[in-house]
Each structure stands twice: as structure tokens, then as C-alpha cells.
Amino acid sequence: MNRALTIFLSIVFLATAGAVRAGAETHSIPEPPLIMSDSPKTVEDLVSIALDNEATLRKAIEDEKLIGLATRSAYGTFMPSVRAGADFTNTRSEIPIIQGGTIVGSSEKWSSQSTMRLTVTEELFRGGARFFDLRRALLTVDNTRLSTDFTRQQLEYNVKTAVYRYLSAENNLSLAREILEQQRDNYRFAQARFASGEVIELDVMQAEIDVNNAENAVLEAEQTLENAREALNLAIGANLESRYPVQGELEPVLPDLDPDELVAVAIRTRPDYLSMKNRVAIQHSAIKSANAAYLPAASMGAQLQRTGSEIGQNRFQLSPESETRYYWFNLSWTLFDGFQRELNREQAVIEKRKAMWDLRRQEQQIAATIRQEWRSMDRLYNQIRVSDKNRTLARRQLDLEQERYRIGASSQLQLRNAQVTFNQSETDYIVKVFNFFTTKAALERDIGRPLEEVTP
Template sequence: MKLRVLLFAVLAVTILCSSWTAAKDDEIETPRLTKTGPLTPDDLFEIALRHSPDHQKTVYDASLNGVGVRSAWGTLLPSLDVGFSISQSSFFTQTYIEADGTVSEYPRRELIPAPVQFIDDSTGYSWIGWDPSADSLEFVYDAAEEKTRSSNAWVSLQETINLGGQQYFGIRNANISSRINDLSVSASEMGLLFSIRSQYYAVLSNQRLLELAIEVLEQKKEQHRLAKARYEVGSVTELDVLQAEIDVGNQENAIISAENDLKIAQEELNRVLGVALDSEFELVDNFSIFEPTYSLNELVQSAIIGRPDYQQYLESERMQANNVHIYRGQFFPNLSASLRHSRSENSGANVDFTTEPRNRNTTLSLSLTWNIFSGFSDEEQYQQARVNLKKAKHDLKSQEQLLEQDVREAYYNLLETHKQSRVTEKNQELASRQLALEQERYRLGATSQLNLRTAQVTYEQAKADYISNVFTFWSNLASLEYSIGKRLQ
């Protein structure tokens, strides 16, 4: 009794520990990044590979590749079953049915004539008969009751070969599924890198816009100071002072909006990385526009080779071709073989169960089955597989056109921002000079506040356009790299 209690306690503790360990393994932690040295997009990409939930789900799918391939190969291997069973049965029959259909209970009594031996004196032949005049014999039938026990053990080996080649093409499809999962991981990595870089540039753009807003605030404070000084000497009216003060207030609101936009962009970047939204870290801001010298035809060819999603369509077409062979194989017979060895032993209830039954039975079988007709379902599946193959070919062609369109669009957008950069860079230089001249003229009383405000607005717009152009260029470069499936920088 003590041994049973001890074994039960050990088993319970083992189950609880296993459950606690499994629950702990299922916990997903969200790390928090603290301020460190400046991080590049590649640094953040390495972080996202470990913590992005969406990417991790794709990785988990790919982790089943080996199991799927082994399962496909397993269809060529025999199945092995072993078993052991014990059973006990008992019955007790209390009632029986009389000749007239009534139900009676045991014990049942029956009177029959006593048997008599007759002898033929002439032949010496003897036989048993019944003498109605003799005393009858009474037979008593008690209620039927019995208990039996049975012990059985068996081992079974079975193998089925599809002569139509379904198992072979199933293995090929398993390998294709494995490659598709690997390509999904590659596509996820490319998409993750693109999202990180796009959001990285969005954060930097908002940082520069915030710096611009702070710079403009200082300029407007200086303009307010100049307006007050000129008002004190009577060279302008109080309207200039009031307008300058309003401009300062509006710019302070603009800074609040810029700070909010920056915070939202930073938290979106943290979400893409899979880290805590309030994580803080520095970014590298050394991006400038360069002249793209890429060949469009080479970019398109690179996309056909390097785009994971396009490669997935290629693999899907191969899988559909294998499916045609699989469903066509249903028209061929199947060869099956099996070997079964079993042991059994029956006993009464007063005999214990045994783990070594003595009665043996061995069966070996070999069969060839051929499904001649099944209501045209096999034909329907085969024709559907052929249609799916044709559709897969058209999907591949459509994807090839979409791929080329993506590359061309990204390439044109990159060239557009590069050409615009020359104008925006020149405009910001001219606007900066114009603002400096108007500020000096306003200080000397040679221009109006309206002209100064116009120059200020022009400067802000030109500076913001230049900032937007720089990071739009890099975002377009990221889009081009994503469209061809590899990096250009």
C-alpha cells in the first residue's frame, strides 16, 4: 500500500512539473530596448528576426519541414502495430421462455420417463427405450452462470504500395512544400527588412521635421523681438507685434504636433521590431541622395531569380503537376501485404490473467486491389487536377507580369525622387538666402512683415520638401530592393 502511494505521488509531481515547464516555455516575452549607440537598419533587422511575432510564426511553419518530408517517406514503409488486452466476461441467466411463450424463472424442473433396456432374445440385440409405466425421473436445471477471462497479445505488420506512383509523387510534393515554407521565411525576411527600413526613414524624417520646427520657432521668436523693437521706436504698428506673437504661438503648436508624429513613428517602428513600444534607442542619420545607376532589364531579371514569392509560384506549379500524376495513379491497382501474429488464452475466473498466452495464430496475406468504378469521382479529381495545373501556369504568368510591373514602378519612383532632389536642394538653399535677406531688411526697416512672413513660409516649405525628398528617395530604394528580392546597397 505504501509503495502504491509513493508511486502515485511521484507520478503526480512529474505531471505537475511537466505542465509548469511547458507553460513556461509557451511564454513570449517582449524585450525593451534601452538607449545604446546608434543603431542602423541592419542592426534593427537582426533584432526583429528574433522578436517579430509575424516572422516567428513563419519560422515555426518552416520548422515542420523535416516532419512533413519524413511523413511522406513513411508512406513507403510498413506500419507496425502491437497490442495486449485482457478481458473478463460473466453472465447469469435467471429466466427462460416456456413452450406457450410465458416467461419462467430458474430453477426449471422437468419429469421424463425412466429409460429401460430392451433385449431381443432371438438376436441378442439390445436398445434403450422408455417405459411409460415406470417411475419418471426429475431433472432440475439451475440458472446458467459463468465467468471467463481472456488474455490476448498481437503484433501486426502491414504494407501497401500504390502502383500508380502516388507515394512517389507525394514525396516530391512534400519536398516542394518544404521549399515553399523556406521561401516563405525568405519572403518574410524581405518584407520585415522593407518594413523596418521604411519606418526607420519615417522616424528620421520626423526627427528632422521636429528639428526644423524648433529652428523655425527660434526664427519666429527673433522676428517677434525685432517687431517689438521696431514698435518701440515707432517704425511699425502694434499689429506687427501681435502678428509675430501669434506666429510664435502657432509654431509652438507645430512643435507639439511634430513631437507627437515622431512618437507615433517611433512606436510603430518598435511594433515592427517586436519590442516594447516605449523602447528608446538612437538611429544613424547619415543618409543623402546619390545617383542610381541601375539597369532596368537587369533589375527585372534579378527579380525573377531572387523574389521568394515568385519562386513560390514556380514551386506551386510543380506541385500541381505532381497532383495530376497522383490523381491519375488512382486508376492503377494497389498491392498490399500483411503479417499478423497473435497469442491468446481463455480461462475461468479463478485463474489469473497471463502475459504469456499459449495459443498461437499467424496470418500472412498478399492482395492486389483495383478500384474499377467509383461513381466517376476519380475521373472528377483527375480532371480537376489538370485544370488546377493550367490555372497555376496562368498564375505564374500573371505573377511574372506583376513582378516586372513592381520593379518598373519602384525604379521609376526612385528616378523621380533623384531628379526632384536637385530642385529641392537648390530651393532650400535659395529659400535660406531669401529668408536671411528679408530678416536683415526687416531689421533695417526696408521691408514689411508680410514679405518677411512670406519668406519664412517659403523657407519652411522648401526645407520640409528637401527632408521629405531625401527619405522618400531612400524609401523608394527600399521598395526597389524589395521588388527584386535582394539588396542593392
Template structure:
């Protein structure tokens, strides 16, 4: 039931992703790619995620093989034979080889048909433990696919906000370029009335050229971020779409680190996969121990056969001689060159490895939660400081601009204030989206969405 539920959810995600993909395939310039739409596209287009689902399907098929070991096997056999032998010589009673003239040719034909049933009744209990191990491996493969999806979605959210950040930085660079051009016009107008020196005009032209380079670099960085996002969700690079700013800044003080760690232990799919792997290895150990016990098997067969004459057809489907056979066999391999000890020791070592991997996984998840939690708090504090810096820098630019217009400030003083504002605005944009990237990483470490405090 769990396997069917997971597959049904995957089909729903596939349908939603295809709807968004068709919209993007039209390449309409104003197509909007939301974060939810990007997730749907990732679930149906990511090769990493599709590979994880294929591995889960393969593990699910192993369960059928394990259950089949409990059932008897049925084999239908049919053989048709023709043998022709020609005698040209013989040895007479006194030991002399003589020729037969004319040669004697003998033809024999036979037909044999059988239906055989074999049933391994008891193999030390290995069939039952193999069924449990196969189910555990299938469950681990399903959880591995879920864990891969959670990991990819965390990467997707991180890259989505990275693309938004680069988009905003490119917009800021364009706005700053327009502001530099306005400053150049003002400086040129003041130069014409001899209010400033020609060096101020040259400095303004240099500022315009430098900002043009900065705007070009920002555009290239934004395009690179979008291409990385397109690759992650499986879109062609030339697909045109717009990103929506869904960054919601909140005060993370209501989040409790210890509670998040507890949630991660319960809901992180990677930890659940490690638990399923421990279960599978434990059952495999019991299966290996079953090799020390005897085996019991049953066999039953029905057969028909007949030797045919020369003139009879070789393909006879109703031979007249019939037979039945029933056997009960008991075998107990007492010694096979330490193979049983090797198998049991190997299974035991794999179980210990799985348990150690679970401990390592717990430590890794706790570390990721703590790091993301600290980064979220640091990002929020940085965001507040950068917002305050932007307010102060804007006021400084306003004052310096007025002073420059009336000749009370030099162009260098105005540019210093403008540079401070540019750095503050860039810092604010970076702090805002770094905060959201930290939140995405925190959700990925926990393994489930986290309710945003109101």
C-alpha cells in the same frame, strides 16, 4: 540541407536581435537603433514573421509523414477476456421449460496476443509522388517565410526613413520656432525706437503662435512614426532609442531597369515560392492519376492465444497456442462513383491555377520594379530641385533680413521670404527621405539588396 541552413541563419539573426533587444530594454535615453539592429529585432520579434516560420516548420513535418507511407506498419495487440454465464432454466425433451436447481454457473477465460505487420507495397506510385509534393510544399513554405521577411524588411526600411523624416521635420519646426522668437525680439526692439508699427509686433506674435502649433504637430507626427516603427520591430512603445540617419543619396542613373527586372525574376522569393507550388501541384496531379492503378499490399502476423480454466489467472502473458498468417492482396477499384475522375480533375485544375498565379506574380513583380524605379528617379530629380530651392530661399532670407534691420523692407516681405525658406527646407527633407523609401521599395521588389552605385 537547405532547411538546416535556413534554420541556422534564423538562429544567428535571433541571437543578434536579442542582443539589441536587451540593450533597448534597459531604456537608456541615448540607445542607438540602427537600421541593421532594427532588422535583427524584426526577425526575432515580428509576429507575422514568426507565424511564417511556424508554417514552414509544419510543412517540414509533412515530409516525414510522406516518407512514412513507404514503410510497413507494426501493430501489437493484446486482449484478456472473462465471461461468466449462469443457467437457471432449460427446455426438456417434451418442450417444457424447467428450472435448474441449483443454478449452474460457467466461467470461461481467454487471452489473445498478436503482432501484425502491414505493408502497402504499391499504390499506383502515389507514395513517391506524395513525397515529392511534400518536399515541394515544404520548400514553398520556407520560401514563403523568406518572402514575408523580405516584405517586412522593406516595410521596416520605409518606416525607418519615415520616422527619420518626421524627426527631421520636428527638428526643423523647433529651429523655426526659435527663429520666430528672435524675429519677435527684433521687432519689439524696433517698435520701442518707433522704427516699426505695432501691427508688425502683432504679426510677429501671431507667427510665433502659429509656429508653436506647427512644432507641436510635428512632434506628434514624429512620435506616431516612432510608435509605428516600434510596433513593426516588436518593441514596447515606451522603449527609448535614437535613430541614426543612414540615408545615402546617390545618382540612380547607373541602375538599369531591365537588369533589375531580370534580377527580380531570379531572386524574388515570392516568385520562387510560386515555382515550388507549381512543382507541388504537378506531383499531386501524378499522385491523383495513380488512383487508377491497382494496389498491392502484404500482411504478416504472429499470434498467441489460449482458453483458460476457471481457476487460472486472466492475465496470462505466455499463452501456449500460436499462429502465423501471411497474405498478399491485390485490389483494383474499377469504379467508385467518379471519385477518381473528380480527384484527377481537381488536381489538374489546381496545377493550372498555380501556373496562372506564377504569371500574375511575374507581372506584379515587374510592375513593382518599374514603379519603384520611376519613383526613385523622380525622387532624385525632386531632391536636386529642392536643394537648389533651399539655396535660393536662404539667400533671399538673408537679403530680406538685412533690409528689414535697416528699415528698407517691411515685416510682411521678411515673413514671405521666411515662409518660402520653410517650405523649401521641408520639401528638401521630404524629398531626401522619400528617395530612400523608394529605394527600399525597389529592393523589396527585386527581393535582394541592391549595390549602391559609387
């Protein structure tokens, strides 16, 4: 028994020391990756990079590392509690030696006492509260996973939005450069007509102003593209100096889906909605746990204690010989506690009702949001078809006005009106396409999966 106790205490000491050392360790995180590549990156490639490097998601994954320990801790409430303890007492006393009324010296006495104990206790019954507490703990663990899933979906939405913004910025820059070339053509036409005496110098001056404005628009579009590049790098957790081409075609396609079916998919799969359902179940278990307080509780335990003492020795006895064993069984039943049980139960009931109200509100909010996003996609898709026709007509109109102005059959005012119409129609098309794809990304986030995976 002495050897077993010594081994047990040694294991406890080593485990405690190891835990302290592990807690004292410092952990570093990697630097954001610098991506310098000539190969195009798809949305899927960028999402994959973000899953490994984006800070918000990585923090959520760090929380998931506690799931295993939290689960074991939940089941551990059904296991016995084991405690070890030890007491060491050392006493020194001096007794003066008196001869003829004078202290001529002293005698020294030592005594020591050692006590070691090992206690095991087990809770047998607490009205079933442990079962309901276990249920709540497991639901809380499940909510941790759902929180990570929700963060992952939000990350995918952020990356997609950043990609679409970058591609739109590229299109805007291409448009700005095209408009600049058109304004330069208009400027050359004005110079030629001024040289032939067909127009006054004001036409040349206005055409030059239009060229300068177009150059400023190109500079602004270049900055917007660079800002979009940095925003994309930030969204995927990469070094802000990273540079790579982005592969993607913004070609709108409206799937043949029923918005009510999309709502049903969201109700089945959305992590935040499932987490809210778990919250209702947690509060239901809290009511059951509060009801358990009205029932009796039972526990049992055992203790092994060894005690030894030494008189006249200045040392501790590490192998005490006197052994005592204790066994007990405890049964208790709280009959009245000042209405605290009633208060706890009513609080749990109220919290469950509040959670149910929140669940109903969220379900309505999900349905409204998804229907609104679907209607927005449908509207944008039809508007894009109209805008595409307009940009084709506007380009043709501008080509004709440029030719008419060049040959002297049109005025500069008519040419500038055609140029403005062209600029507006192209910009309107780019904006509507961007809004279509960002709305689609939001809809996919809100239903919890890509639209392509939803069966009509």
C-alpha cells in the same frame, strides 16, 4: 516471441505517454526586450533585434519547426505500417441450484480469453502515386521555407521604413525648432521697429501670432517623433518604452542599375514567386497522381496472433500460448468507379492551368512594380537635387529679407512670404528624401536583396 511482444507493447505505451505529456506542456514566450541605450543603433542592428523578437516572423519560424517531421512523414509513406492490438474478454455466469422446486443456491463459473496481435502491412505499388505524393509534400515543405523568407523580407522593409520615418521626424522637429527661432527673431525685429515708430502695432501682433503658431508646430513635431519612436519599437518587437539613438544619414544615392536586370533578379530570388512556381509543380504532380488511379495496386502483409483462454479462473491470461500467423498478398485494379477518376484528373488539370495563369500574372506584376519603383526613385532623386537648390536659395532669401526688414527696407508681408517659402522648401526636401528611401526599401524588398548587392 512472448518477451519480444511484451517489450514492443511497453515501448508503444511509453512513447504514447511521452507524446501526451509533451502535448500537455505549456510554453511561455519572452517579454519584449526593454532597450535603454546611449549607443546609436544602425538599421542592421535594429533588423537583427527584430529577427529575434518580432511576432510575425517568430510565428513563421515556429512553422518551420515542422519541416523535419513533415519531411520524414513524406518519406514514411514508403515504409511499412506496424500496428499492435489486444483483446481481453472476461465472462461470469451463475447457474441456479434447484432442490424440490426451490432455488437453494447457485454455482458460479468464470471464463476469460486473451488475444494479442502484431500486424505489418506494406503497400508495394499504387501506380506510382506515392512518388508524386512525395514530390508534392517536399514542394509544400519548400514553400514553408519560402514563406519564412518572404516574411523576413517584409520585416526588413517594415524596420527600414520605421527607421526612415523616425529620422524624418527628427529632421522635422529640428526644422520646427529652427523656424520657431526665426519667428522669434522676426518678432523682435517687429518690436524694435514699432518702438522706433516705423511700423504700426499690427506688425507686432502678427509676428507674435507667427511665434505662437511655430510653438504649436514644435509641439506637434515632438509628438510625431514620439509616435515614430513607438512605431519603430513595435516594428522590431521591443518594449514600447525603449529609448536609443538611431544612427543614419538620409543622403540619397541613385545606383547605376538597369531596371530590366532588377526584374530578372526578382524572378530568380523572390520567395513568393518561387512559391508560386512550386504551386504549378505541385499541381503537375497532382495530375500524375490522378493518372496513377488507372493502374493496379498491390500490397502485402503479415500478422502474428497469440490467443489463450482460461476456464474457471477470474483472471486474464497475459501470456497466451496459442499462436497463429497470417501472410497475405493483395492485388486490386479498379476498372470503373463512376467516372470519379476522370473527375479527379480533370480537376487537377484545371488547377494547374489556374496556377499557371496566376504565375504569369505575378510575373507581370513583379515587372510592373519594380519598373514603377525604379522610375519613382529616379524621379525623386532628381527632384531632391532641385529641392536642395531651392532650400539653399530660400534660406538665403530669408536671411536677406530678415536683414532688410530689420533695417526698414522691407515690409512684414515680404518677410512672411520669404518665411513661408523657406518653410515649404525645407518641408518639401524632407518629404522627398523620406519618399526616396521608403521607395528604395520597397524596391529592395521586391527584388529580394539590397541594391548594393545587385551587380550592374
